[in-house]
Amino acid sequence: MSSYTGAEARPELSTALSGDELARWYWTLAELTVLARELGVPRGGGKAALTERVRAVLDGVAPPAAPSRTRGAGRQLAAPVDGSTEIPEGQRCSQVLREFFRREIGPSFHFDASMRTFVAEGAGRTLDEAIAHWHATRRTAAQAQEIGSQFELNRFLRDWHAEHPAGSRTEALAAWRAHRDRPRHPAAG
Numbered sequence: 001m002s003s004y005t006g007a008e009a010r011p012e013l014s015t016a017l018s019g020d021e022l023a024r025w026y027w028t029l030a031e032l033t034v035l036a037r038e039l040g041v042p043r044g045g046g047k048a049a050l051t052e053r054v055r056a057v058l059d060g061v062a063p064p065a066a067p068s069r070t071r072g073a074g075r076q077l078a079a080p081v082d083g084s085t086e087i088p089e090g091q092r093c094s095q096v097l098r099e100f101f102r103r104e105i106g107p108s109f110h111f112d113a114s115m116r117t118f119v120a121e122g123a124g125r126t127l128d129e130a131i132a133h134w135h136a137t138r139r140t141a142a143q144a145q146e147i148g149s150q151f152e153l154n155r156f157l158r159d160w161h162a163e164h165p166a167g168s169r170t171e172a173l174a175a176w177r178a179h180r181d182r183p184r185h186p187a188a189g
Contacts, residue, residue, distance in 0.1 A: 008182075009181075010182075011025070013027060013031050013034075014035070015035070015038060015058070018058055019054075019055035019056065019058045019059035020055075022051070022055050022058055025183055025184065026152070026179075026180035026181075029047045032050050032054060039054060039057050041054055041057055041063060042063075047150055048149070048150055075088045075090075076091060076092065076094060077096050079096050079099070081100050082100075082127065083104070083126060083128035084127070085126060085127045087119060087123055087125050087126070087130070088123060090123075091119055091120070091122070091123070092119070092120075093111040093115070093119050097119065097127075098111065100127060101130070104131055105131060105134055105135075109134070112141050113145060114134075114140070115130070115133070115137075118133045153176060156175075156176050157172055157176065160172050160175055
């Protein structure tokens with residue numbers, strides 16, 4: 001969490017910012033998408049990639065290439081599915097899979113990092129193998145996991161609640177709003 005205590009105000013997100021100034025502040029994906037559209041920057045590929053492309057354009061540098069859209073091109077499973085159903089190449093963690101796993105595993109099922117990876121890399125494996133993987137990874141999944149850098153709000157809330165165990169959700173979200181409105185030191189990028 002930030003320990004910044006200055007009173008510097010977050011600037012308006014505009015084409016007048018430099019890339020370094022853009023990187024000093026927290027911006028939502030929705031905000032970055034609007035600016036990217038205004039700049040004519042491709043908007044795909046997630047927040048980090050979009051930020052990198054917008055930052056480059058603001059600095060007058062050619063932006064990195066936008067990601068190709070080949071991932072979703074594969075066939076996706078459709079209901080009905082059963083344990084012998086094979087996971088196709090490019091399968092996503094879909095509602096069809098969620099419904100199947102909840103029916104087979106129970107209401108505690110959710111797509112955690114381990115299951116997302118299994119589905120993404122499991123082409124040719126069966127849904128019965130996916131269920132076995134779920135059960136085999138529950139002990140590991142119950143341990144504290146690294147939260148990816150793209151999930152900044154989740155990381156902040158975990159850290160805030162560790163420091164304020166009696167704090168309420170309302171207090172945590174107010175602290176998040178104050179945190180995201182502060183500059184990052186040094187500039188992220």
